Amino acid sequence: MAAGKDLLRIEGLSVTFPLMRGMLTAVDDASLRILPGKVTALVGESGSGKSVIGQAIMGLAPAAAKVSGRILFDDGAGPVDILKLPRDGIEARAIRGARIGQIFQEPMTSFSPLHTIGDQVSEVLKIHEPGPAAARRRETEEMLRLVGFDQPGKVFDKYPFELSGGMRQRAMIAMALICRPSLLIADEPTTALDVTIQAQIMKLLGDLQRQLGMAVLLITHDLGVVANSADEVVVIYHGRIMEAGPVEAIFCNPTHAYLKGLLGAIPHFDMGRSERLKPLREIETLGGGLLAKMPGKVAAPTGKAPEVLLKVRGLSKTFGSRKGDGWLSSAPPPAPAVDDVGFDIRRGECLGLVGESGCGKTTVSKMLMRAVSADAGEVTFDNGAQRIDVLRAEGAELRTLQRRIQMIFQDPVSSLSPRMSVGNILLEPMEIHDLGTRAERVEAARVLLKAVGLEENALRRYPHSFSGGQRQRIGIARALALSPELIICDEPVSALDVSVQAQVLNLLKDLQRDIGLTYLFISHNLAVVNYMADRVAVMWAGRIVELAPVEVLMSAPVHPYTRALLAAVPYPDLGRPLDFATAALSSREARKMWAPAFREGDGGTLAPADLGNGHFVLARTGADAAELRA
């Protein structure tokens, strides 16, 4: 292959950062190429150095970083070694934004909040192609139309915070592409987005890439995204390139153990119920059996314990908005965050709760934990020994409830106090509830650590010395400290890398089996829910639109929203490409196309319809099952 054909050629790139002691090598002798007009995916876990490569290409690596090697960029004007250009010099700046564009993971923070979208997008033109302001505005609006805004003139004058995350990512793309660069570096462009929005952005990027004939360097950790959009794949691990080649070769015949391991660690929809994920690094756990002698452990319920552990009926919540003050008073009353939600959690099962961000799933979990007060509804906890009205429990009853229901949080970093040792973190719940003697509690903390696969010496260490996955396991151990019966897992693996994700999911599964835990498992990742849950409830706009056993929901969804959600999941499998035509509609738009039986209005009200076998779907009262299944 001739060298001249490559748009970008990286040869022997090394990036090191000086640390307090010695150097950290982020990228180690990496070589890769990007062909013009093709999508090259750079795949790796967080910390693998993939983003640093993107920064090096743009010349955006931190000033402290030592960069060596060559980055040859040739878009027709002859090859330039980007690393030889003076930092932030005029030649480097002429390439940035004009010939190489970049979009980032966080659409929320990538814009300055104080300047309008139009100002920030047209600024690129102002820098690279000076011309009259009116022409600039015209061209910017044209670009905004191209990325899918219906009213570019209006969007031009909007501020970033007035747009949703997906819309901001579109504006970001407009900003990166307005000078028609020959290379776009997309650094995790869809990671922060919901699955349906992710599909939209992937479709948009693909369309624009073909339309403008540009090359894309897609930096991602999501093999599903890679399989659905890349032509070439480069796999990076600990700063070294492991494998590179066309996407077909990589996916059909992964040669390197790392990629094989990565593929085996991702939950997918074809897994059997008993199949286990294979984490890249197995953790040794001693199993939940150890936990039988925890202080505060209640005896296992006898045969007559009721089947339903937690019963939720008519749960509703509307958040008040600030009102009445000066110019803020004209806002319409807000839509309810949670609207008449009802479900049962059976003893020993894992109930999955899925939905896009903002659908109210976290609010539901907070109300169950009494962290947010409910406006209306009934929640009953019944473990056979005691019946507790969750929403109204006070005093001793509330304390019992807090022991019976625990929570695992999404962010393993901010959910552990950095000023408490792991030992104290594990002891605190038992101290608050006055369980056992001091010696028993310390022994219990040791057992908890073993149960989640951590060494005993972790007791005296502080959270910052653990990795994300280890911290999440500490969070799990803390939740187990009170021997709860129900654990609410709020996106427990969303912040973790795929390789670590498998460890945590397996741990949760093992614990459930060994000590008969019941889970409410909240996630936006359908594959993860598919792996964990026995039954799944799908939430949309504050209501549960469908609830069914997991096999039924995944194979024969009825509600159009569930269908759309499933259709938008990118599989790490070339044989199952995403159908962008249907997947790339936002749920609010798609709602207009739902069958009338699923829509409110014209006097019709919605209620859960029973389709048999525990399958419920939110539909108009009176609609018959056959009509719904159509």
Added chain:
Amino acid sequence: MSLARYILWRLAVMVPTLLLISALVFTIIELPPGDYFESYITELQAMGESADLAEIEQLRTKYHFDEPAVVRYFYWLGGMLHGDFGYSFEYRLPVSEVVGDRLWLTILVSFVTIVFTWLIAFPIGIYSATHQYSWGDYGLTLVGMIGISVPNFMLAVILMYFANQWFGVSIGHLMDQKFLGEPMSWEKFRSILSHIWIPVIIIGTAGTAAMIRRLRANLLDELHKQYVTTARAKGMAPGPLLRKYPLRMALNFFISDIGSILPSIISGAEVTAIVLSLETTGPMLINALQSQDMYLAGSFLMFLAFLTVIGMLVSDIALAFLDPRIRLGGEARK
């Protein structure tokens, strides 16, 4: 949405705020036992003089000291509303006449100090933030630390000493003594100008150093934000980038500072004003508090409170102008 409505609303809110403050001020002034007349009589007796009890009794009645505190509060409040700030017993003059020029000189000194603070702090703060951990940054940090830690009055004494040693100049006062009490004239203005820089440096040093620290910290936070990387990825040159994005963001804290900077400069200036015998309100306020000259002290405190409230108003309105999130935030949050 209208900014006018917002401003009107903010103005309306000021009324109860000021009323509350006036009640507090009055209560605090009333707290010490006795009143001005009692301390006056004691003082006279201590010096072996006989007090003119008849005159004092007359003043007492005139200023309603024979009535309960609540009633006196309302007399005081009512007076202030039409510009009568009461009577200074110590000076035997209406408060407004006693204060006179001093009020304007205080405002002048404070205003010049604020401008001085900003002029010095801004470039240095920006330099320190953009050249973090350079020798320049370390050096300026050290100077700033000294500026924060040396007390104002100490600086004043040192400056006075050296000005006298080296230049043979006495740097006390705000103007040549011959202009005191004179109407404003070109010479008087020049005299003030030639005197004012010393108190401004002394009073402004600590504030400037503190502001450099805060500006540096704020700007450093902003410089690491994602939107700065985005702007660099556009190919923006460093200078315009700094001015358009991070500096603009760091301005927000500057503006929200206006509210608190006025009272802090005025109260911080008092000790300095005594050392330098400045013709500002500071020394007079302390004196008035000591001798329980309650209308004088009360008027000063109300003046300080009024400045604070006005400062807050100005910064709130400026923030609403400058930050679209504040201006439009209420509507976007649906």
